[in-house]
Amino acid sequence: MHPWLPFEWIAATRFLREGRMQSLLIIVGVGVGVSVIVFMSALLSGLQSNLVKRTLSSQAHIVLLPPEEVARPQTEDAGNGLGPLIQKQAQRLRSIDQWQKLRARLSTLPEIAAVSPVASGPAFAVRGDANKSVTVLGIEPENYIRVVALDEKMVAGSLRLNAGEALIGIELAKDVGAGVGDKLRLNSSNGATDTLIITGLFDLGNKGVNARNVYVSLRSAQTLLDLVGGISSIDIGLVDIYGAEKLAQRLAAETGLQADSWIKTNAQFFTALTSQRVSSNVIRFFVGLSVAFGIASVLVVSVVQRAKEIGILRAMGATRGQLLRTFLLQGGIVGLCGSLIGSALAALFLALWQTLARNADGTPLFVISVEPGLVFIAAAGATLVGTLAAFIPARRAAGLDPVVAIRG
Amino acid sequence: MADAEAVLELADVHKSYGTGTALEIEILHGIDLQLQRGEFAALIGPSGSGKSTLLNLIGLLDRPTGGHLAIDGQATTKLDDGALTRLRGRRIGFVFQHHLLIPAFTALENVMMPMLVDRGRPDAEMRERAATLLEQVGLGERMDNPASQLSGGQQQRVAIARALVMQPALVLADEPTGNLDTHSADDVFALMRAINVARQTTFLIVTHDQRLAARCDRRIELVDGRIVADVKTA
Ligand SMILES: Nc1ncnc2c1ncn2[C@@H]1O[C@H](COP(=O)(O)OP(=O)(O)O)[C@@H](O)[C@H]1O
Numbered sequence: 255m256h257p258w259l260p261f262e263w264i265a266a267t268r269f270l271r272e273g274r275m276q277s278l279l280i281i282v283g284v285g286v287g288v289s290v291i292v293f294m295s296a297l298l299s300g301l302q303s304n305l306v307k308r309t310l311s312s313q314a315h316i317v318l319l320p321p322e323e324v325a326r327p328q329t330e331d332a333g334n335g336l337g338p339l340i341q342k343q344a345q346r347l348r349s350i351d352q353w354q355k356l357r358a359r360l361s362t363l364p365e366i367a368a369v370s371p372v373a374s375g376p377a378f379a380v381r382g383d384a385n386k387s388v389t390v391l392g393i394e395p396e397n398y399i400r401v402v403a404l405d406e407k408m409v410a411g412s413l414r415l416n417a418g419e420a421l422i423g424i425e426l427a428k429d430v431g432a433g434v435g436d437k438l439r440l441n442s443s444n445g446a447t448d449t450l451i452i453t454g455l456f457d458l459g460n461k462g463v464n465a466r467n468v469y470v471s472l473r474s475a476q477t478l479l480d481l482v483g484g485i486s487s488i489d490i491g492l493v494d495i496y497g498a499e500k501l502a503q504r505l506a507a508e509t510g511l512q513a514d515s516w517i518k519t520n521a522q523f524f525t526a527l528t529s530q531r532v533s534s535n536v537i538r539f540f541v542g543l544s545v546a547f548g549i550a551s552v553l554v555v556s557v558v559q560r561a562k563e564i565g566i567l568r569a570m571g572a573t574r575g576q577l578l579r580t581f582l583l584q585g586g587i588v589g590l591c592g593s594l595i596g597s598a599l600a601a602l603f604l605a606l607w608q609t610l611a612r613n614a615d616g617t618p619l620f621v622i623s624v625e626p627g628l629v630f631i632a633a634a635g636a637t638l639v640g641t642l643a644a645f646i647p648a649r650r651a652a653g654l655d656p657v658v659a660i661r662g
Numbered sequence: 663m664a665d666a667e668a669v670l671e672l673a674d675v676h677k678s679y680g681t682g683t684a685l686e687i688e689i690l691h692g693i694d695l696q697l698q699r700g701e702f703a704a705l706i707g708p709s710g711s712g713k714s715t716l717l718n719l720i721g722l723l724d725r726p727t728g729g730h731l732a733i734d735g736q737a738t739t740k741l742d743d744g745a746l747t748r749l750r751g752r753r754i755g756f757v758f759q760h761h762l763l764i765p766a767f768t769a770l771e772n773v774m775m776p777m778l779v780d781r782g783r784p785d786a787e788m789r790e791r792a793a794t795l796l797e798q799v800g801l802g803e804r805m806d807n808p809a810s811q812l813s814g815g816q817q818q819r820v821a822i823a824r825a826l827v828m829q830p831a832l833v834l835a836d837e838p839t840g841n842l843d844t845h846s847a848d849d850v851f852a853l854m855r856a857i858n859v860a861r862q863t864t865f866l867i868v869t870h871d872q873r874l875a876a877r878c879d880r881r882i883e884l885v886d887g888r889i890v891a892d893v894k895t896a
């Protein structure tokens with residue numbers, strides 16, 4: 255008996271230790287349940303964050319664009335019975351009004367981690383015989399990399415964009431046969447032209463993007479695309495990527511601009527992620543429930559077995575509250591021990607899974623690990639579930655009539 | 663009237679089971695009884711006469727359905743469960759026929775238990791007091807044995823030490839020797855008697871053993887829920 259432990263702790267641990275086989279079996283049972291939950295959670299969050307990361311590696315969380323122009327009918331009434339003819343206009347490059355002011359205000363919002371103005375438009379990249387259709391993106395590199403981690407995606411040269419310099423993707427580099435230090439000419443649709451020196455090659459993990467995107471300085475793009483002083487979009491990086499759609503709607507309402515969140519742009523992908531999470535939550539809920547029932551049933555049996563001892567404890571002056579807490583604690587302890595075994599098992603499963611699930615070249619499919627945070631949540635959750643599950647047996651123990659218990 | 667030295671006072675105590683149902687049956691029909699400090703009394707009577715029922719009422723494990731019951735001068739009928747539990751733990755010691763030690767604990771820890779539940783956590787004084795008592799009942803060598811590894815007589819001696827550890831006013835023993843051979847029964851009885859003499863602790867002992875009953879100072883006989891004889895011999 256440790257002098258600092260209260261009666262309830264001493265009794266709870268002694269009872270668990272005495273019912274050795276029962277305790278061991280239920281703790282292992284809880285462990286298996288917890289390991290399924292932890293393994294699934296780690297796998298799912300690893301998988302999803304990997305997918306999301308890949309998806310978001312080349313796009314902003316929210317893009318603010320000028321509002322779509324509404325086409326007006328040519329005449330109020332054509333009088334030919336066909337009604338007004340409404341045609342959607344081809345969108346021409348337009349700038350966002352007063353974007354500096356808007357940018358300053360966006361930067362103050364706590365949900366927003368980074369704001370990057372972009373001037374972008376179509377152009378042709380010409381080098382020798384090669385002539386490729388590209389998208390020119392004029393950026394401020396120091397801000398843009400906080401939205402799209404271009405700096406981490408450089409495979410050659412460096413991320414440097416002074417006037418007259420450009421970054422191109424590895425696909426375009428192949429297509430036009432150019433490398434770092436080579437020259438590349440850009441022709442815009444309005445006839446402007448510029449010759450730039452390639453300072454770096456990037457790989458954003460997406461073939462289309464690697465073939466299409468040409469990054470230049472904001473000023474170069476503004477000149478080339480006839481957008482002097484203007485920008486065509488504001489790219490926004492968020493603190494919480496899953497809050498993107500809500501914020502986008504708020505920004506659209508406040509600014510009158512079009513606000514596209516990555517969630518909307520990748521609606522199908524996002525739906526898939528959500529349904530994956532929902533189904534895993536359902537599984538986790540039912541595993542948790544069966545763990546709770548397991549703990550409850552073992553403790554109910556234990557209360558019946560210990561009726562005499564409970565009666566004698568009451569006769570010796572133990573209060574109902576002390577017995578209630580003794581059995582609640584047993585549930586909590588079983589939950590906690592089970593969760594530790596479960597986390598260890600889950601780590602083992604994950605290590606095994608990672609050696610089995612590999613790319614063709616032998617590298618891991620993606621990196622997942624049992625994070626301390628997850629172990630902590632599992633431990634806290636299992637302890638809570640165990641304590642709650644112990645509630646019914648604990649109340650029975652506390653409510654036992656000592657006369658009946660001792661005589662029985 | 664309550665004597666200043668009255669440890670136990672019962673006046674017109676009734677006990678029925680199944681109150682409010684068709685099966686209502688009265689077991690005790692108006693018990694009047696007083697025990698003074700230092701008394702050593704036997705409660706005798708045929709099986710089914712209500713001896714255990716009466717002991718459970720006196721031990722505050724159960725409540726009378728009528729009458730007055732006071733322990734140490736304190737009326738108990740209006741106390742709530744928490745107060746009854748505290749009074750029981752501090753003023754009354756129990757010795758049962760079937761020993762009823764808690765097997766998950768050692769002999770010493772079993773003796774400490776009433777103090778442990780009273781104080782909430784163990785301390786050195788508790789341990790010392792329990793060890794001294796175990797030595798007095800002749801089990802100084804067996805203190806750290808698990809309770810389940812002791813013989814019947816030894817277990818009953820541990821139970822007696824446990825009943826005494828809170829220095830209660832009253833020890834209630836329900837057939838404490840009923841499960842023991844004659845030799846162990848004599849030992850256990852002699853031990854209770856010695857404690858009674860040394861500490862002036864009041865004992866109320868239910869027994870079927872005429873020989874042992876004859877060695878008590880007072881014999882109370884219960885038949886069909888009524889006290890039919892109450893004889894003091896000392
Ligand atoms: N919970 C109960 N419900 C109904 N009858 C009971 C209950 N407990 C005891 N009795 C009855 O009360 C009577 C007295 O029992 P008890 O006090 O155990 O007698 P003793 O200890 O003298 O042998 C018996 O007839 C018994 O059947």
Ligand SMILES: [Mg+2]
Pocket residue numbers: 713714715
């Ligand atoms: Mg009896």
